[in-house]
Structure formats: C-alpha cells, structure tokens
Amino acid sequence: MKAIIHVGLKPGVLDPQGRAISRSLNDLGFDEVSAARQGKVIELDLTGDDSAAAKTRVTEMCEKLLANTVIESYRVEIED
Known part of the structure; x- marks a missing residue:
C-alpha cells in the first residue's frame, strides 16, 4: 500500500518560491x-x-512531523 501526501502553504502565507x-x-x-x-x-x-x-x-505522521500545521495544509491519499 502507498500513501501520497501533498503538503502546501495555507492561503495567506507568503510563498517566495512560488513567486519566483x-x-x-x-x-x-x-x-x-x-x-x-x-x-x-x-x-x-x-x-x-x-x-x-x-x-x-499517516494523518498522525503529518500532524507530528511531515507538515508544519501552523502554516501548511496537507492532503492524504491511500493507494492499495
């Protein structure tokens, strides 16, 4: 089984890399x-x-390590 996690900055958070x-x-x-x-x-x-x-x-992993939930949001997909 595979988990795919998409992590990105929350709306309103400055994204200098995106701007570049x-x-x-x-x-x-x-x-x-x-x-x-x-x-x-x-x-x-x-x-x-x-x-x-x-x-x-995987959600627990995101909350504890994989995403900085103060400024980032994430989406988890599980593939069988």
Missing part, C-alpha cells in the same frame, strides 16, 4: 501564469491492508 517560479515563467514567455504556489509531495510505502487504519496513521 511565477516570475521566471513569465520571463520565459509563459505570460498566462499569474501566480504559483510551491509545495511538496511525500510518498510512503506502507505495510498492511487496512486503508482506513493507514490513513489514520
């Missing part, structure tokens, strides 16, 4: 880009076969 990405894309001629937000994706290989239990455990 947006500016650079504009400089390269991609004028349709008006803004960008930068985040991270974490993939975990998990043992077991209970998807609900896995999601609960």
